[in-house]
Amino acid sequence: MKLCRFLNQNQIRIGLLADDGMIIDLTAAGVTQLTPLLERDDLAAHVRSLAAQKLPEVSPSEVRFLPPVERQEVWAVGVTYLRSKKARMEESDFSATAYDKVYDAPRPELFFKSMPEKVVGTGDAVGIRSDAKWNVPEPELALVLNSRGRIVGYTVGNDMSSRDIEGENLLYLPQAKIYDRACAVGPCIEVGPSEEEARGWTITVQISRGDKVVFGGDTSVSRIKRTFTEMAEYLFRSQTFPNGAVLLTGTGVVPGDEFTLQAGDVVRIDISGIGVLENSVVIV
Ligand code: DO4
Numbered sequence: 001m002k003l004c005r006f007l008n009q010n011q012i013r014i015g016l017l018a019d020d021g022m023i024i025d026l027t028a029a030g031v032t033q034l035t036p037l038l039e040r041d042d043l044a045a046h047v048r049s050l051a052a053q054k055l056p057e058v059s060p061s062e063v064r065f066l067p068p069v070e071r072q073e074v075w076a077v078g079v080t081y082l083r084s085k086k087a088r089m090e091e092s093d094f095s096a097t098a099y100d101k102v103y104d105a106p107r108p109e110l111f112f113k114s115m116p117e118k119v120v121g122t123g124d125a126v127g128i129r130s131d132a133k134w135n136v137p138e139p140e141l142a143l144v145l146n147s148r149g150r151i152v153g154y155t156v157g158n159d160m161s162s163r164d165i166e167g168e169n170l171l172y173l174p175q176a177k178i179y180d181r182a183c184a185v186g187p188c189i190e191v192g193p194s195e196e197e198a199r200g201w202t203i204t205v206q207i208s209r210g211d212k213v214v215f216g217g218d219t220s221v222s223r224i225k226r227t228f229t230e231m232a233e234y235l236f237r238s239q240t241f242p243n244g245a246v247l248l249t250g251t252g253v254v255p256g257d258e259f260t261l262q263a264g265d266v267v268r269i270d271i272s273g274i275g276v277l278e279n280s281v282v283i284v
């Protein structure tokens with residue numbers, strides 16, 4: 001079951017993506033926000049009962065998708081794939097052993113990524129820093145957690161990163177990771193699948209420059225070293241999230257060292273089981 005936020009005639013609305021591709025307008029049944037919906041233990045049954053009413057439908061081509069994030073902070077886990085550990089160690093000098101250690105340590109690397117209002121959705125632009133020279137998208141499965149830390153769904157995330165800043169010094173990580181348009185999430189929240197099902201999904205990324213594909217790659221969610229519950233549990237340790245949180249689970253696709261994003265590129269991230277997050281790139 002795919003839930004989304006969209007803008008129709010300047011109104012923010014909540015929708016359910018139907019199998020035929022149309023959006024069922026749940027706001028017509030009184031649903032104005034995703035957050036309280038995600039708190040319900042009977043979420044799927046409740047949405048199904050709403051959708052059984054004759055609600056208006058709209059075509060995705062007529063609306064703008066908004067990120068499925070309302071008041072949730074976005075956090076991220078790092079170095080959860082062997083590919084990411086290798087890339088971080090290669091780009092770093094004296095910080096390399098930190099990545100080696102955190103990959104195997106019981107405590108994961110967790111970092112703050114974005115305030116909800118700064119997240120961009122599909123169709124919007126992601127940013128590369130004007131003072132960075134080596135920039136990449138990080139295609140990641142995102143866990144959607146309610147205020148009790150329960151995994152209520154999944155979405156697609158892009159943890160945009162400046163590799164030269166990150167590699168220069170580990171203490172620069174917040175600058176490499178947090179800036180305008182550095183976080184994209186969307187297009188919808190997939191509610192229902194278990195961790196076991198989600199581990200069967202493939203993450204595919206394609207970067208286009210004009211009419212050329214300049215990078216393509218994929219990985220399997222099953223390669224994430226840590227369990228979803230373990231990552232969620234660490235995030236909620238000694239920290240409350242009254243509106244829940246979105247947790248990016250790390251990247252397993254890293255372009256070769258010669259690759260950097262340019263303004264005008266288009267990044268397309270597809271997670272089988274969820275959908276496609278597509279963003280053009282601008283310099284910020
Ligand atoms: O410590 C660097 C961050 C790594 C990261 O964002 C990832 O592995 O996805």
Ligand code: MG
Pocket residue numbers: 076077078138140159248250251
């Ligand atoms: Mg990342």
